[in-house]
Amino acid sequence: MGEDKKYYLENIKKAIKKSLDVNVILDKKDKDNCLMIHFNSYTFDKLLNYLELNGKYAYNKFVPNAIFNLNKDLQIEFLKGLLQSDGSVFVGKNRGKEGKPIVNHTTTSKRLMEGIVFLYRQLGLLPSILASKSKDHYYKGILIKSNHIKYDINLGSVNQIKKAKKIWRDHKNAYKLVDYLKKVKYGTDRRYVIDVNKDFQAVKVLNVEKLENVNDKFVYDISVDTNRSFIGGLGGLTLHNSDGNHISCLLLTLFYRHAKQLIENGYVYIAQPPLFKIIKGKTSFYIRDENALKEKIKETGEDVVVQRFKGLGEMDSSELRETVMDPEIRILKKVAIEDAVLADTIFSTLMGEEVEPRRNFIMQHASEANLDI
Secondary structure, eight states, X not given: OOGGGGGGHHHHHHHHHHHHXXXXXXXXXXXXXXXXXXXXXXHHHHHHHHXXXXXXOGGGOOOXXXXXXXXXXXXXXXXXXXXXXXXXXXXXXXXXXXXXXXXXXXXXXXXXXXXXXXXXXXXXXXXXXXXXXXOOEEETTEEEOOOSEEEEEEEOSHHHHHHTHHHHTXXXXXXXXXXXXXXXXXXOOOTTEEEEETTEEEEOOOEEXXXXXXXXXXXXXXXXXXXXXXXXXXXXXXXXXXXXXXXXXXXXHHHHHHOHHHHHTTOOEEEOOOSEEEEETTEEEEEOSHHHHHHHHHHHOSXXXXXXXXXXXXXXXXXXXXXXXXXXXXXXXXXXXXXXXXXXXXXXXXXXXXXXXXXXXXXXXXXXXXXXX
């Protein structure tokens, strides 16, 4: 424990005694100006093994799945501990004057960064993420090379920092934020995010460019602030690709890895919007897939108009209401754990960091590819 962390020493000793019923042994290292804290606990060793954290290094740490299933107060305590160990709280200066307040987590583990961001978003907070390559530096005459990407997770707006007060209020520099917030009259300085209501936030579109050399007439590249996503609130809809399976796979993998109980308790459903609409005279039919389309044309005859939906955005309001929103008509698929396991496997194979499984999969299934252009 370095000098900058000794502020937390008494609380750490009390926490170890209370939770593990063991005493700590302090060993001061004058040469390095730091303090070593020793304690013996078989329980703690078993806990680390259970959470799969034993033997992990800074670059491969992660948030254990168990944390995502805790109640809100315990998740806040977890984030508080991370902030005190590998984070910072400060008020920056611009030309000698107090500038932007920052609550920051720093890590070289991508998995840990993603877990922290996910926890913050579960609490209704929207941190920004900055990835950068750490510079090589000298420590006590020895060159330290940086082999990993550094991730900075920041809360930098007054509203967000106020909302996260339970996380940073026990930090050793919390008084700086408290003093700063007393001087600030307005807190609506979060860039590019607008609170519509408690469940939904709008992201400001920063740039729209029409794409050339594409077959469809209206195709645009819409840019938003860095690390933002187009996500609806509770029960929201996401714009999909040709049949929705790609994004469904991504979302199911997310739920399976980080919020498994949602699936186990039967709270996750997939909307089944149709891919086709057949119009014959004054009658119309919605068709889910190509096989059903062929059967319906055999039944109705060839003199029909077939409309192909390329996404929810191509439906008008009545079509969207009938096929996706109306609980009396719409079709929802309740997700079982097997669906999520399959999605996780497919996603890891096709979009994971390992090239070999993806190459083998493509070679094995190339003849079955269905290109929907």
